[in-house]
Amino acid sequence: MYFAWLRERLDKTEEEVEIPSSVQTVGELMDWLKTRGEEYEYAFDNPKVIRAAIDKTHVRAEAKIAGASEIAFFPPMTGG
Amino acid sequence: MYFAWLRERLDKTEEEVEIPSSVQTVGELMDWLKTRGEEYEYAFDNPKVIRAAIDKTHVRAEAKIAGASEIAFFPPMTGG
Amino acid sequence: MSGETVRITLNPIDTDAETRAVSQAGGNIGAVVTFSGICRADEKGDKISALFLEHYPGMAEQEIGSHVEEAKTRWPLLAVRVVHRVGRIEPGEVIVFVATASAHREAAFQAAEFIMDYLKTSAPFWKRTEGGSKEAWIDANEKDDRAAARWK
Amino acid sequence: MSGETVRITLNPIDTDAETRAVSQAGGNIGAVVTFSGICRADEKGDKISALFLEHYPGMAEQEIGSHVEEAKTRWPLLAVRVVHRVGRIEPGEVIVFVATASAHREAAFQAAEFIMDYLKTSAPFWKRTEGGSKEAWIDANEKDDRAAARWK
Numbered sequence: 001m002y003f004a005w006l007r008e009r010l011d012k013t014e015e016e017v018e019i020p021s022s023v024q025t026v027g028e029l030m031d032w033l034k035t036r037g038e039e040y041e042y043a044f045d046n047p048k049v050i051r052a053a054i055d056k057t058h059v060r061a062e063a064k065i066a067g068a069s070e071i072a073f074f075p076p077m078t079g080g
Numbered sequence: 081m082y083f084a085w086l087r088e089r090l091d092k093t094e095e096e097v098e099i100p101s102s103v104q105t106v107g108e109l110m111d112w113l114k115t116r117g118e119e120y121e122y123a124f125d126n127p128k129v130i131r132a133a134i135d136k137t138h139v140r141a142e143a144k145i146a147g148a149s150e151i152a153f154f155p156p157m158t159g160g
Numbered sequence: 161m162s163g164e165t166v167r168i169t170l171n172p173i174d175t176d177a178e179t180r181a182v183s184q185a186g187g188n189i190g191a192v193v194t195f196s197g198i199c200r201a202d203e204k205g206d207k208i209s210a211l212f213l214e215h216y217p218g219m220a221e222q223e224i225g226s227h228v229e230e231a232k233t234r235w236p237l238l239a240v241r242v243v244h245r246v247g248r249i250e251p252g253e254v255i256v257f258v259a260t261a262s263a264h265r266e267a268a269f270q271a272a273e274f275i276m277d278y279l280k281t282s283a284p285f286w287k288r289t290e291g292g293s294k295e296a297w298i299d300a301n302e303k304d305d306r307a308a309a310r311w312k
Numbered sequence: 313m314s315g316e317t318v319r320i321t322l323n324p325i326d327t328d329a330e331t332r333a334v335s336q337a338g339g340n341i342g343a344v345v346t347f348s349g350i351c352r353a354d355e356k357g358d359k360i361s362a363l364f365l366e367h368y369p370g371m372a373e374q375e376i377g378s379h380v381e382e383a384k385t386r387w388p389l390l391a392v393r394v395v396h397r398v399g400r401i402e403p404g405e406v407i408v409f410v411a412t413a414s415a416h417r418e419a420a421f422q423a424a425e426f427i428m429d430y431l432k433t434s435a436p437f438w439k440r441t442e443g444g445s446k447e448a449w450i451d452a453n454e455k456d457d458r459a460a461a462r463w464k
Contacts, residue, residue, distance in 0.1 A: 004366055004438035005449045056371035058434070072368060072436075076452035079367075079396065079437030080265075080349045080408045080428060084214055084286035085297045133284070136219035152216060152284075156300035159215075159244065159285030160197045160256045160276060160417075176328040183348065184404075192348040193424075195417065196335065200342045252336075265347065265428055266459065272345075273421050307418065 002043075003074035006050070009043035019065070026052045027061030029071065044073075051076060082123075083154035086130070089123035099145070106132045107141030109151065124153075131156060165240055166224045168215060170247045173254045178241050182259040185239030191265040193272040195258045201251035203298065208289045213246040213255065216284035220244070227278045231260075234274070235267035242275060244285065274311050280304040317392055318376045320367060322399045325406045330393050334411040337391030343417040345424040347410045353403035355450065360441045365398040365407065368436035372396070379430045383412075386426070387419035394427060396437065426463050432456040 001014040023032045027047070034044045044050065052059050053072040065071060081094040103112045107127070114124045124130065132139050133152040145151060175196055183192045199211050228240050239261040249255055258275050262268040279285070281304050288297040327348055335344050351363050380392050391413040401407055410427050414420040431437070433456050440449040 001368070003368055003436070004440070053368070053371060053436070056368070056374055058375075072371070074368065074436065075438060075449065077434060077436055078432070078439045078450045078452055079365075079435045080431040081216070083216055083284070084288070133216070133219060136216070136222055138223075138282070152219070154216065154284065155286060155297065157282055157284055158280075158287045158298045158300055159213075159283045160279040175331070179327070179331075179346075183350065188352050188354050190350050190352045192346075192350065194331075194344075194346045195421070196344040197417065198335065198342050198344065200340050200415065202340050263352065265349065265425075266455075269347070269421065269425050269428075273417075276417055276421075303418075 001070060001072040003072065005075055006043050006073050010039050024064055024066070025061065026054070026059055026063045026065060026071070029065055030061070030073070049076060050074070081150060081152040083152065085155055086123050086153050090119050104144055104146070105141065106134070106139055106143045106145060106151070109145055110141070110153070129156060130154070165228060166221055166242045168217075168220055168244050168246055170245070173243050173245055173257050175254060175257050178243055178257055179259055182239045182241050182261045185261055187238040187261075188263050189238050189261045190263045191268040192259060192261045193265070193268040195256075195272050195276055196254045197256040197276070199249045199251050199253050199255055203289055206289070208251070210251070210290040211249045211255070212288050212290050213244075213249060214286045214288075215244070215246045219284050223283050224279070227275060227283075231271045231274050235260075235262060235271045237262050237267060237271055240271070240275070242279070244279065244283070246285070248290065277304070277308040277311065281308040317380060317394065318373055319395045320369075320372055321395060321397055323397075325395050325397055325409050327406060327409050330395055330409055331411055334391045334393050334413045337413055339390040339413075340415050341390050341413045342415045343420040344411060344413045345417070345420040347408075347424050347428055348406045349408040349428070351401045351403050351405050351407055355441055358441070360403070362403070362442040363401045363407070364440050364442050365396075365401060366438045366440075367396070367398045371436050375435050376431070379427060379435075383423045383426050387412075387414060387423045389414050389419060389423055392423070392427070394431070396431070396435070398437070400442065429456070429460040429463065433460040 023029050030044050030047045033040050054068040055070050082090050103109050110124050110127045113120050134148045135150050179194050241259045243257045258272050260268045260271040331346050393411045395409045410424050412420045412423040
């Protein structure tokens, strides 16, 4: 799932993807997504600012993605 | 002027008094008031806890009373 | 409802109207903090039927007013309102109401706390419980003195 | 009005009703603090006609809920309410409302600030200005990160 400017840059809210078995962490998933086309390269241009959640819980780039049913990427939160 | 339990112990809200010229500070005024009767002795029993104001401004026991038109004594404030 | 910043009243406080007045004061308001101090049914373990609040008329308004001015020099406030009730107050009723508005939340929160810490320790108001003995005046509280001292 | 502690809504927030719900929650409430975050007409010097707020449904409610639980373990709170608006919000309208009730003011003030600092930095909401370019998403703010870090 993608939110805010990530969603706009990719022009999609969510997608289902087959992830290669070599991709094990959230950080590796971002690197792999970047190879999927220009819009992904643009969206994940600066992976340091991008936050992630697995199954609606905040995680770091080192988090393992095994067993996740929903992974979300989004910019730093600006609520309130 | 007297407030809260000072007012109740003295059974008066305010009074006009002729102050002897030897009484120059707020602290001395409290000592002098204590000599004016039992109820004053009771009211000013523990002068350390009593606060004072001259013309509606907080003052310390060392403050000079010369020129004051209104002197108030009261317990520690418990507003809010 | 009055437009005055500081008010002392014998009547119940309309916190909705007071909050609205502050929120709609204009300027670039981004944060409004309100505090309501409510009469508890329980004062240090004793059930009470009401509180009675006494104040020093004239001095109370003047003192609160100058403390509000002090808050305005410390934080960029766009609106402030302080309403303090006196007389007989029953459990559940509002004793004191403070509202602050600013562009950002830090200023609004800090100014509201600053004003409340002051009202608890230095504004000429005294509380006693009703029904108890004549001498049932509520003692000043060390915790409040410490809270007020942090702004010095 | 709903009795839920945490709510995300597309509709205007009725701060009077929310404040009343918290004030009348029962128990020995002596202090109620409210915070309203209001849409400013001015975002870093630019006039704006509206903000647009996006959230991560499900995660936002869950995250705020667990942060409210954390606040309840830190302070003796008698009632808490958090209402966050999403969608299109015009200047002067309330974006977020937090109310806390406790026996004493310190807990109510601190819990309200704790919840707000969290909402600004860690709850999955994103703001952009309307009318500007698609990429007019508002950047996260270092001051908010520092404010949130003080509770760690």
